[in-house]
Amino acid sequence: MLSFLVLILAGCGNMTNPPPIGPDATGIWDKYLVWPLSWLIKESALVLGGSYGLGILVATILIRLLVLPLMVKQIKSSKAMQAIQPEMQKIRDKHKNDPQKAQQETMALFQKNNINPLAGCLPMLVQMPILIAFYHAISRTPEIKTHTFLWMSLGEKDPYYILPIIAAVTTYFQSKMMGQAQQNNPQMQMMMIMMPLMILAIGVTLPSALSLYWVYGNIFTIVQTYFLYRDKGNQLSPKEGTAK
Structure with missing residues (x-):
């Protein structure tokens, strides 16, 4: 899934002279995703003194609040997975040669406890089109594309690779927090390594605004996960953490 995202965004990165986006946009993609994102960033920047970097922050927070129910469901599923870890380990030990x-x-254990192991993929699936729409909103809105924020131009690659590295590091910590209930799962351990590398690959080749969006989103998710996980005494039972 992540490889597919990299390929799609790399293809977008080869797009030359993309047409500007505006209120007269047509087509489902431009009208309902790209133009609303462009408008939201511009309006937020207008309120925040003309800073499109801060406008991206506002857009990121609003988007993350919209997908918050999915994130909560993911964390509940993760807690439910944690509750059945001893039983899963017994199964692995019992059938280590099969x-x-x-x-x-x-x-069968998942079905018994109404756990969907794929629930953790939902937030990523939702964010994939949003990330691609962000790229189009940036590339096709001249005000955002040419704006300078901190040391970088939002429409250009980070010349010092600082932001892509921060995006990769925060992705690792976010993945570690989200996967703490499956620390013995080899696939989860591999994902914790692969995701930051994929984000780094995206960040060093595409506009800085995408890395900025990812860093903002990671920080939001890290804080959110901390508060949702901090009460260690109230672990959900498997059936309370259902992810249908």
Whole structure:
């Protein structure tokens, strides 16, 4: 999924002289995703003294608030996974020489406790089109594309790779926090390494505004996850953490 995202964004990065986006935009993509994002960033920047970097911050917070129910569902599912870790370990130990049987019994355990192991993918699936729409909103809005924020031009690559590195590091910490309930899961451990590398690959090749959006979003998610996980005494039972 992440590889697909990199390929799509890399293809977008080769787009030359994209047409400007405005209120007269047509087509579902431009009218309902790209233009609203462009408008939101511009209006937010207008309120915040003309800073499009801060405008992206406002847009990021609003988007993350919209997908918050999915994030909460993901965390509940993660807590439910944590609750059944001892049973999963028993299955792995019992069928260590028969991976197929171990997988069958693990899936049966998920069904018994109404856990959807793919629930954690929902936020990423939702964010993929948003990230691509962000790229188009930036590239096709001259005011954003040419704006300078801190040391970088939002429409150009970060010349010092500072922001892509910060995006990768915060992605790692976010993944670690979100995956704390599955620390013994090899796939989760691999994802914790692969996701930051993918974000770094995106950040060093595409406009700085995308890395800025990702850093803002990661910080929001880290803070959100901290508050949702901080009460260690109130772990959900598996069926309370259902992710249908």
